[in-house]
Amino acid sequence: MRRLPKFAAQPHSQPPFQAAFAAAPPPPASYIMRVFSPTLPAMSDSAYAAQLAEKTARLDALLSPLGAPPLEVFDSPAAHYRMRAEFRIWHEGEKLHYAMFRPGGKGGRESLLLIEQFEAASLAINALMPRLLAAVSAVPVLKNRLYQCEFLSASTGEVLLTLIYHKKLDDEWRRAAEDLQRELGVFLIGRSRGLKIVLSQDFVTEKLDVMGSEFRYRQYEGAFTQPNARVCEKMLVWACKQAQGSAGDLLELYCGNGNFTLPLARYFRRALTTELSKTSVAAAQWNIEANGADNIAVARLSAEEFAEAFAGSRQFRRLAEKGIDLADYRFSTLFVDPPRAGLDEATLALAAQFERVIYVSCNPETLRANLERLSASHSIAAAALFDQFPFTPHIESGVLLVKKAA
Numbered sequence: 099m100r101r102l103p104k105f106a107a108q109p110h111s112q113p114p115f116q117a118a119f120a121a122a123p124p125p126p127a128s129y130i131m132r133v134f135s136p137t138l139p140a141m142s143d144s145a146y147a148a149q150l151a152e153k154t155a156r157l158d159a160l161l162s163p164l165g166a167p168p169l170e171v172f173d174s175p176a177a178h179y180r181m182r183a184e185f186r187i188w189h190e191g192e193k194l195h196y197a198m199f200r201p202g203g204k205g206g207r208e209s210l211l212l213i214e215q216f217e218a219a220s221l222a223i224n225a226l227m228p229r230l231l232a233a234v235s236a237v238p239v240l241k242n243r244l245y246q247c248e249f250l251s252a253s254t255g256e257v258l259l260t261l262i263y264h265k266k267l268d269d270e271w272r273r274a275a276e277d278l279q280r281e282l283g284v285f286l287i288g289r290s291r292g293l294k295i296v297l298s299q300d301f302v303t304e305k306l307d308v309m310g311s312e313f314r315y316r317q318y319e320g321a322f323t324q325p326n327a328r329v330c331e332k333m334l335v336w337a338c339k340q341a342q343g344s345a346g347d348l349l350e351l352y353c354g355n356g357n358f359t360l361p362l363a364r365y366f367r368r369a370l371t372t373e374l375s376k377t378s379v380a381a382a383q384w385n386i387e388a389n390g391a392d393n394i395a396v397a398r399l400s401a402e403e404f405a406e407a408f409a410g411s412r413q414f415r416r417l418a419e420k421g422i423d424l425a426d427y428r429f430s431t432l433f434v435d436p437p438r439a440g441l442d443e444a445t446l447a448l449a450a451q452f453e454r455v456i457y458v459s460c461n462p463e464t465l466r467a468n469l470e471r472l473s474a475s476h477s478i479a480a481a482a483l484f485d486q487f488p489f490t491p492h493i494e495s496g497v498l499l500v501k502k503a504a
Contacts, residue, residue, distance in 0.1 A: 349429045
């Protein structure tokens with residue numbers, strides 16, 4: 099079980115929001131703050147524009163020496179953009195608080211920040227925060243040893259709430275939790291060591307609009323999802339524009355729940371996607387069927403494993419069982435959205451063989467290193483910055499690579 103709340107603790111790690119107020123002086127033990135309140139100067143339009151300009155300059159400094167064209171910059175709402183959040187529950191006497199800790203803190207009072215609202219999070223999450231604490235505080239079996247809570251919301255209005263405890267969860271807890279689920283109008287999960295109790299379902303259904311088409315996505319508890327729905331839509335539109343005019347088939351590595359797969363597949367004869375997480379593969383399969391996509395196949399392979407299969411150096415039963423024969427594909431475009439570590443050596447060698455590579459990155463430094471390697475075979479035809487995490491140092495970016503003439 100995680101000791102401290104952290105944000106986006108999935109294969110693509112993203113920086114904690116604590117970084118935005120790391121330099122603030124330690125508050126008194128009873129201090130309660132409204133994190134990222136739009137009424138504070140840090141959330142002003144001018145402050146948002148300044149932080150976005152700084153990120154743009156930083157990314158441009160990394161990419162322009164490699165011949166990248168001017169960046170397209172896609173902004174975010176300054177508040178209520180984050181569709182998920184996690185908080186420690188801090189017990190102070192009989193009262194409960196949401197809590198966060200400064201980076202590097204050990205979870206004690208010296209690094210403690212108690213929270214009433216979290217304005218980076220969606221309106222649905224903020225509306226639930228006081229209602230949840232009030233309801234839980236009134237029921238001892240729900241309140242006792244409650245350690246952490248996790249919110250996952252969707253633009254559809256659905257919210258999945260996970261309550262994590264340092265105790266065993268019994269039938270009394272289940273009955274009380276079922277009442278809580280009805281009262282709050284959410285889907286509720288209870289967790290303790292070695293136990294997960296799903297009262298109704300462990301996912302929400304998100305709907306995203308991409309170039310006039312609506313796509314539905316099942317997003318599971320604990321699986322990776324893009325946290326900023328509005329910027330996610332902008333990323334999908336940008337990726338689709340880079341795919342326009344493509345011929346042949348698409349290969350996608352690290353497909354997750356099929357977030358990019360579904361809209362991109364419309365621009366190709368066929369699409370083959372790979373993902374190692376069983377939960378994400380199951381979500382991708384549901385999303386493909388729910389959206390009526392009939393030209394997509396999903397293989398449960400890592401990027402490194404696929405590189406071996408593509409090179410013919412290793413055969414995988416997981417491909418044969420799905421009826422996937424790589425010889426049937428005419429790949430022209432590769433789409434990658436890797437973890438922060440970027441592409442490994444085998445995947446870089448694989449990418450160098452493609453006519454076009456659409457590369458979305460959550461780490462500009464590893465992107466720069468990968469592009470230096472690929473610059474021998476490809477040129478940067480387009481580059482973009484997506485402000486997934488306002489008021490943090492985090493930069494999400496995308497590039498289109500086109501193979502150089504022989």
